[in-house]
Amino acid sequence: LATAPVGTPPFSVDGFVREFLHELNTNQGVTLSRSSVNDQYLALASTVKNYLMARWLETNRKTREAKVKTIGYLSAEYLLGRQLGNALLATDLNDIARQGLELCGLDLPTLRAQEVEPGLGNGGLGRLAACFIDSMATMDVPSIGYGIRYEYGIFRQTFVDGRQVEQPDTWLALGSPWEFPHPEAAVRVDFGGHTETYVDDDGRERCRWIPAWNVLGVPYNYMVPGYLNGRVNTLRLWSAQATKAFDLQIFNAGDYAQAVRAQTFAENISKVLYPEDSTPQGKELRLQQQYFFVACSLRDFLDNELEEGFDLHHLSERIIFQLNDTHPVIAVPELMRILMDEKGFEWEEAWEVTKSCFAYTCHTLLPEALEVWSTELLGRLLPRHLEIIFGINERFLKEVRAAFPGDEMRARRMSMIAEYPEQGVRMAYLATVAGTKVNGVAELHSQLLRDKVLPDFSQLWPDKFTNVTNGVTPRRFVRMANPKLSELITDAIGSNWVTDLERLKELEPYADDPEFQARFSEIKAWNKKRLTDLLRQRDGIDLPSGHLLDVMVKRLHEYKRQSLKLLHIVSLYERVLSGTLAVEDLTPRTVVFGAKAAPGYRMAKDTIHLINKVAKVINADERLEGRLKVAFPANYNVTLAEKLIPAADLSEQISLAGMEASGTGNMKFALNGALTIGTDDGANVEIRRLVGDKHFFLFGMSEPEVAELGAKGYTPGSYYESNPQLKAALDLILSGEFSEGDRHMFDSVVYNLLHQDRFMALADFQSYIDAQARVEAKYADEAAWTRSAILNVARTGYFSSDRSMRDYLQRIWHTTPMI
Numbered sequence: 121l122a123t124a125p126v127g128t129p130p131f132s133v134d135g136f137v138r139e140f141l142h143e144l145n146t147n148q149g150v151t152l153s154r155s156s157v158n159d160q161y162l163a164l165a166s167t168v169k170n171y172l173m174a175r176w177l178e179t180n181r182k183t184r185e186a187k188v189k190t191i192g193y194l195s196a197e198y199l200l201g202r203q204l205g206n207a208l209l210a211t212d213l214n215d216i217a218r219q220g221l222e223l224c225g226l227d228l229p230t231l232r233a234q235e236v237e238p239g240l241g242n243g244g245l246g247r248l249a250a251c252f253i254d255s256m257a258t259m260d261v262p263s264i265g266y267g268i269r270y271e272y273g274i275f276r277q278t279f280v281d282g283r284q285v286e287q288p289d290t291w292l293a294l295g296s297p298w299e300f301p302h303p304e305a306a307v308r309v310d311f312g313g314h315t316e317t318y319v320d321d322d323g324r325e326r327c328r329w330i331p332a333w334n335v336l337g338v339p340y341n342y343m344v345p346g347y348l349n350g351r352v353n354t355l356r357l358w359s360a361q362a363t364k365a366f367d368l369q370i371f372n373a374g375d376y377a378q379a380v381r382a383q384t385f386a387e388n389i390s391k392v393l394y395p396e397d398s399t400p401q402g403k404e405l406r407l408q409q410q411y412f413f414v415a416c417s418l419r420d421f422l423d424n425e426l427e428e429g430f431d432l433h434h435l436s437e438r439i440i441f442q443l444n445d446t447h448p449v450i451a452v453p454e455l456m457r458i459l460m461d462e463k464g465f466e467w468e469e470a471w472e473v474t475k476s477c478f479a480y481t482c483h484t485l486l487p488e489a490l491e492v493w494s495t496e497l498l499g500r501l502l503p504r505h506l507e508i509i510f511g512i513n514e515r516f517l518k519e520v521r522a523a524f525p526g527d528e529m530r531a532r533r534m535s536m537i538a539e540y541p542e543q544g545v546r547m548a549y550l551a552t553v554a555g556t557k558v559n560g561v562a563e564l565h566s567q568l569l570r571d572k573v574l575p576d577f578s579q580l581w582p583d584k585f586t587n588v589t590n591g592v593t594p595r596r597f598v599r600m601a602n603p604k605l606s607e608l609i610t611d612a613i614g615s616n617w618v619t620d621l622e623r624l625k626e627l628e629p630y631a632d633d634p635e636f637q638a639r640f641s642e643i644k645a646w647n648k649k650r651l652t653d654l655l656r657q658r659d660g661i662d663l664p665s666g667h668l669l670d671v672m673v674k675r676l677h678e679y680k681r682q683s684l685k686l687l688h689i690v691s692l693y694e695r696v697l698s699g700t701l702a703v704e705d706l707t708p709r710t711v712v713f714g715a716k717a718a719p720g721y722r723m724a725k726d727t728i729h730l731i732n733k734v735a736k737v738i739n740a741d742e743r744l745e746g747r748l749k750v751a752f753p754a755n756y757n758v759t760l761a762e763k764l765i766p767a768a769d770l771s772e773q774i775s776l777a778g779m780e781a782s783g784t785g786n787m788k789f790a791l792n793g794a795l796t797i798g799t800d801d802g803a804n805v806e807i808r809r810l811v812g813d814k815h816f817f818l819f820g821m822s823e824p825e826v827a828e829l830g831a832k833g834y835t836p837g838s839y840y841e842s843n844p845q846l847k848a849a850l851d852l853i854l855s856g857e858f859s860e861g862d863r864h865m866f867d868s869v870v871y872n873l874l875h876q877d878r879f880m881a882l883a884d885f886q887s888y889i890d891a892q893a894r895v896e897a898k899y900a901d902e903a904a905w906t907r908s909a910i911l912n913v914a915r916t917g918y919f920s921s922d923r924s925m926r927d928y929l930q931r932i933w934h935t936t937p938m939i
């Protein structure tokens with residue numbers, strides 16, 4: 121009996137209803153008639169879990185028995201989105217659940233809306249991790265996602281008088297039905313203290329760490345269901361707890377606060393996600409978070425995923441840890457420490473194993489986003505790891521000097537240890553030295569990594585550098601987010617596209633089919649209506665119908681140039697006010713923004729404020745006859761993206777060329793039939809190549825042109841002086857038009873553009889305006905627009921995260937799915 125697999129409830133409406141009512145009664149302790157919506161949601165969630173449980177247990181058993189190579193995905197962020205809808209899809213339970221709930225007088229969409237999404241990430245990097253683990257499960261790739269179970273995820277954004285105000289993300293308040301805590305499998309993680317050398321029993325000089333304090337890491341397991349393939353992989357997120365929760369003696373002595381101090385101190389480690397997505401703050405707690413989840417994950421894999429007595433010299437046959445940016449790179453000295461200090465390996469032995477167990481993905485081009493941890497902090501928090509890093513660097517520089525004799529400058533440039541402004545460790549260099557492979561996330565990005573970010577390293581190890589262009593999961597971002605388009609596609613080419621997205625190519629012939637075009641436009645209109653209803657209820661925003669929906673959703677950052685989009689809007693408004701543009705010649709357009717700013721990023725917050733103030737004036741101005749609207753729903757997240765993206769006509773991907781590593785929103789929009797207006801940056805380059813120039817609105821400088829202008833000296837003011845339209849737009853802002861006459865409210869934003877403009881928005885302004893005119897011209901020809909939209913869908917199947925996984929398997933992980 122003990123080994124009998126748990127029964128899976130019957131795949132029938134009756135079976136489902138029985139399971140649901142059972143969960144409602146036994147788990148929630150209520151009857152249907154007395155149940156709250158939250159009770160019903162939690163019962164539904166555990167019902168779906170029960171359908172997945174047998175598969176999860178079977179996956180673990182099969183994978184463990186197979187002793188295959190596993191992918192350990194180490195990421196400080198996972199932007200998962202709501203789980204229920206995806207689980208219903210993966211188990212093909214959607215229709216059964218909808219019918220079963222109807223029989224109970226309940227409505228599935230209402231229960232799905234009850235779920236609070238786990239916002240355990242900032243933006244691109246975190247969402248990519250979520251897409252990747254979905255693809256690995258769907259492609260039968262044995263993998264474990266490792267990360268942090270933040271008690272508070274990315275802040276909830278509210279607007280007060282148009283200004284961003286952050287609220288804590290209490291995502292756990294109403295329970296979290298998708299997690300399985302295992303306190304019995306807690307891992308002890310050490311910190312602080314010092315190291316000492318000693319002579320071991322074989323007379324060998326050894327080193328060991330004498331830590332000062334420690335915490336416990338409690339694993340919370342999450343199901344990662346594959347799509348209709350019966351596989352359920354695991355996402356293991358770690359939560360920090362005090363080793364000694366409560367000190368009764370101190371409590372009895374009356375110092376109650378002291379009695380629980382250890383607890384609060386420990387819990388702080390996984391308390392909250394750092395809301396920065398480009399500029400590391402160098403905070404000690406952030407380093408504690410990074411080491412905490414890495415130490416738990418390595419320990420967990422070595423102790424629980426390998427059979428007793430496994431020879432760790434062969435570790436790379438069983439695991440490859442993918443470093444999702446530098447945030448988990450402390451895993452390298454941690455594995456060295458375990459192998460040498462605990463398993464008795466010699467340095468060379470340990471290094472042979474370590475450097476075959478990691479690979480590094482870089483997600484940025486911004487120099488300020490590259491992490492450098494001070495040796496002062498590292499030495500205080502992780503003294504043994506700092507020693508090991510120095511050891512790795514010493515041996516590495518020996519190799520550099522051997523390869524480039526006498527070139528001391530090169531050795532100094534390539535050292536992991538930066539001496540200025542304070543001594544610190546360049547984590548990207550450590551990741552590059554230790555990684556079997558280093559990849560960028562789009563062709564242009566990977567080329568710039570070789571040529572500009574890590575040129576010395578690519579010269580030393582040209583074969584170590586490769587590219588894997590990002591992708592997105594078609595399950596969540598097409599099949600689930602756009603059910604009507606999915607139906608249209610499946611009617612035309614069958615349903616295999618969901619797991620073989622390049623089959624979308626078979627849609628090409630339909631681009632010229634008027635009947636298909638008509639259905640395609642109806643679906644876009646339906647998605648717009650759905651969005652309109654949501655924004656009215658969610659934000660009190662009224663979207664006018666029949667407008668070109670022009671959408672810009674991504675984190676607020678100057679390099680992404682939300683300011684350029686704003687200058688376009690203000691310019692249109694100014695031209696109507698000044699009469700240089702007849703209102704009837706204005707293409708009815710609604711611009712939708714979605715963007716969170718890192719709380720400490722002043723310029724980003726001022727830009728949000730300006731966008732909201734401009735929106736307020738424009739939306740209220742009768743002279744526009746409702747032909748230009750600006751909407752800025754607060755708290756952009758995965759759930760809102762799932763409604764926004766299928767409704768969009770125009771996708772804004774307007775970063776300065778050479779700045780956006782890849783972008784993934786750009787892929788989601790194209791796959792949902794939006795046309796892109798964009799620069800040749802990140803993955804835009806590959807999207808444009810695949811969809812064709814006629815179906816992409818390219819503008820702006822290319823990366824080499826940006827570099828050239830930067831080198832020769834860029835004076836934004838000259839563009840202001842020489843372009844009357846640009847001048848008029850900026851002057852309108854400076855006039856106080858959007859600030860109740862206060863001419864200085866937005867000095868910070870405008871004078872930054874006029875005097876710094878690091879990301880050359882003014883230089884690309886005219887080209888952008890011209891491209892927007894081409895957009896309006898094309899949008900006037902509905903058949904041509906719809907044809908292009910269909911071709912965008914048909915030609916972007918390449919951007920499936922399944923294809924990205926195939927590239928990682930072939931180029932970096934050198935392993936295959938478990939078929």
Ligand SMILES: CCc1ccc([C@H](C)CC(=O)N[C@@H]2O[C@H](CO)[C@@H](O)[C@H](O)[C@H]2O)cc1
Nearest residue numbers: 244245397398400483561780781782783784
């Ligand atoms: C330490 C502060 C910090 C936190 C997060 C990050 C991330 C790397 C920023 C990020 O999300 N980068 C985005 O990654 C996406 C997935 O590869 C890309 O598509 C985006 O272009 C890139 O900006 C940098 C620095």
